[in-house]
Amino acid sequence: MHSNDDGSRTGIDLLFEPALNKGTAFTEKERLKHGLMGLLPPHVETLEQQTLRAYDALQAKDTDLEKHIYLRSLQDTNEVLFYNLVVTHVQEMMPLIYTPVVGAACEQFSEIYRHPRGLFIPYPQRDKIDHILDNAINDVVEAIVVTDGERILGLGDQGAGGMGIPIGKLSLYTAAGGVDPRVTLPIILDAGTNNKERLADPLYIGWRHERIAGDDYFEFVDQFVQAVKRKWPNVLLQFEDFAQPHAEPLLEKYRDQLCTYNDDIQGTAAVAAGTLLAACKIMDKPLKEHIISFLGAGSAGAGIAEQLIRIMVDEGLSDADARKRVFMVDRFGLLHDEMDGLMPFQQKLMHHREDVASWSSAKDGSISLLDVMKNAHPSILIGVSGQGGLFTEDIIREMAKHTESPIIFPLSNPTSRAEAIPKDLINWTDGKALVATGSPFDAVDYKGETHFIAQSNNTYIFPGIGLGILASGATRVTDGMFMASARALGELSPALDDHHAPLLPPVSEIRAVSKSVARAVAIQAQKEGVAPSTSVDDLDERIENKYWVPAYD
Ligand SMILES: NC(=O)C1=CN([C@@H]2O[C@H](COP(=O)(O)OP(=O)(O)OC[C@H]3O[C@@H](n4cnc5c(N)ncnc54)[C@H](O)[C@@H]3O)[C@@H](O)[C@H]2O)C=CC1
Ligand SMILES: CC(=O)C(=O)O
Numbered sequence: 001m002h003s004n005d006d007g008s009r010t011g012i013d014l015l016f017e018p019a020l021n022k023g024t025a026f027t028e029k030e031r032l033k034h035g036l037m038g039l040l041p042p043h044v045e046t047l048e049q050q051t052l053r054a055y056d057a058l059q060a061k062d063t064d065l066e067k068h069i070y071l072r073s074l075q076d077t078n079e080v081l082f083y084n085l086v087v088t089h090v091q092e093m094m095p096l097i098y099t100p101v102v103g104a105a106c107e108q109f110s111e112i113y114r115h116p117r118g119l120f121i122p123y124p125q126r127d128k129i130d131h132i133l134d135n136a137i138n139d140v141v142e143a144i145v146v147t148d149g150e151r152i153l154g155l156g157d158q159g160a161g162g163m164g165i166p167i168g169k170l171s172l173y174t175a176a177g178g179v180d181p182r183v184t185l186p187i188i189l190d191a192g193t194n195n196k197e198r199l200a201d202p203l204y205i206g207w208r209h210e211r212i213a214g215d216d217y218f219e220f221v222d223q224f225v226q227a228v229k230r231k232w233p234n235v236l237l238q239f240e241d242f243a244q245p246h247a248e249p250l251l252e253k254y255r256d257q258l259c260t261y262n263d264d265i266q267g268t269a270a271v272a273a274g275t276l277l278a279a280c281k282i283m284d285k286p287l288k289e290h291i292i293s294f295l296g297a298g299s300a301g302a303g304i305a306e307q308l309i310r311i312m313v314d315e316g317l318s319d320a321d322a323r324k325r326v327f328m329v330d331r332f333g334l335l336h337d338e339m340d341g342l343m344p345f346q347q348k349l350m351h352h353r354e355d356v357a358s359w360s361s362a363k364d365g366s367i368s369l370l371d372v373m374k375n376a377h378p379s380i381l382i383g384v385s386g387q388g389g390l391f392t393e394d395i396i397r398e399m400a401k402h403t404e405s406p407i408i409f410p411l412s413n414p415t416s417r418a419e420a421i422p423k424d425l426i427n428w429t430d431g432k433a434l435v436a437t438g439s440p441f442d443a444v445d446y447k448g449e450t451h452f453i454a455q456s457n458n459t460y461i462f463p464g465i466g467l468g469i470l471a472s473g474a475t476r477v478t479d480g481m482f483m484a485s486a487r488a489l490g491e492l493s494p495a496l497d498d499h500h501a502p503l504l505p506p507v508s509e510i511r512a513v514s515k516s517v518a519r520a521v522a523i524q525a526q527k528e529g530v531a532p533s534t535s536v537d538d539l540d541e542r543i544e545n546k547y548w549v550p551a552y553d
């Protein structure tokens, strides 16, 4: 390796170190000092000039996937330049590094694989996890996002290709949340895959084996979590895109053991709650007066439902009364107590069959979403089923019959999995619907009015959660911290001042939003005694000091 006496990289090795590489921005003095003479073209550029070139190169790509590949390659070459490009054009870049394009990138991860990033931990190497963690290129690790690739967005099991998700989420920790990229680490726990297409793909980069299950699976995850605790006892560990049978049990198992959370359950709950709180405020109707229906009673659905129940209880309802106002419809209809095979977290959200017995219009007695619309008259409908197009015209028209301003959030990702497209929702409700989606959608013009579509995605929450935790030194992630993030987000809604504005601030403001979320989260962490207490001024200063901006040292 080319290095100085102090061990720091020089020469060509420095140019291949993305965290340190400045490319054509190395000054003449630096080129001399670090053995770079002749390795770079002579003209010394500024970061802004480099960013212009990178932006032009990006525009020359024909497809979104090619743009994603280009951006990932830039990230693996020069992180400061990558983040400067992303931050300068955040609204345009976010869909390329995150949903929807990251979905295609995960599906084709093996085909588009170029450079290593993060850590791959395959099941057969489970006895060597300590050693694998020692190989992380970062000296200090403060935030990890881990997946096992089993429920990638609404695209199902992508095996090791799921690695695209921790990489994308951590890019937003930095681009939105200002977390120094050098302290972040994406990890895939490769427990195999049951995706036959992946297993049959000669280019598949993962462990070519069906998924391990049951106790073996939970032991594998435990070996990983214990190794993480040994190596980085104070790290923030975010679980992402785990399948339903594992997501909630893992959260319950580890939430009191280390600083950890599940973004699909808790981050999603907070963003949906924040968006709904804004909607309730502009309608001047508290959440407790709404009837809420869900399509998809999985990790995200149950996470959001529990958060909304907590809000209704805060507003004065009893827990039992709040639950009566929530209707969870899954694959086999409305959840009720005569249904078999429900997970414990779903059982908390089911209705008594006898209370709803007369609702069914099906021969098998199941109660569909349409039945719920006809009988419960929900004013809020949330889609987290991972299936595209399930909010059909008859369902939406039925909903609109019984409520003045239907609130409809097709939150499933990527775009192909949205339960409905905003244009249809606006048409079918004669312009009355308040719509927010998980992936980005354009505004809809209807009868001379423009309806802006908020992107209710946990990206409004998790970067701020990360920043708030790291800046405050929080050691645990509590439900209260998510509630604080939801309320902070709701307060930032542009629709509070202008009813025609979208329910959430635009993605272009995500950095300021993340700071506000971080502040609320940090204050709450202190209140609950999971972070050392300081003054709010001190917290503000810490958040500012912690906030990394792309610039060369
Ligand atoms: N907007 C956002 O920030 C977020 C969106 N999501 C999206 O939500 C979706 C679900 O995620 P999870 O809850 O984690 O997955 P999950 O697998 O835990 O839950 C999905 C549920 O939908 C049900 N389902 C499937 N087909 C159905 C049908 N035809 N009718 C009714 N229910 C059906 C499944 O049985 C399952 O219970 C994904 O597409 C994901 O991308 C998840 C997290 C955040
Ligand atoms: C946004 C997100 O976390 C998901 O779709 O899974």
Ligand SMILES: [Mg+2]
Binding pocket: 153, 240, 241, 263, 264
């Ligand atoms: Mg997710």
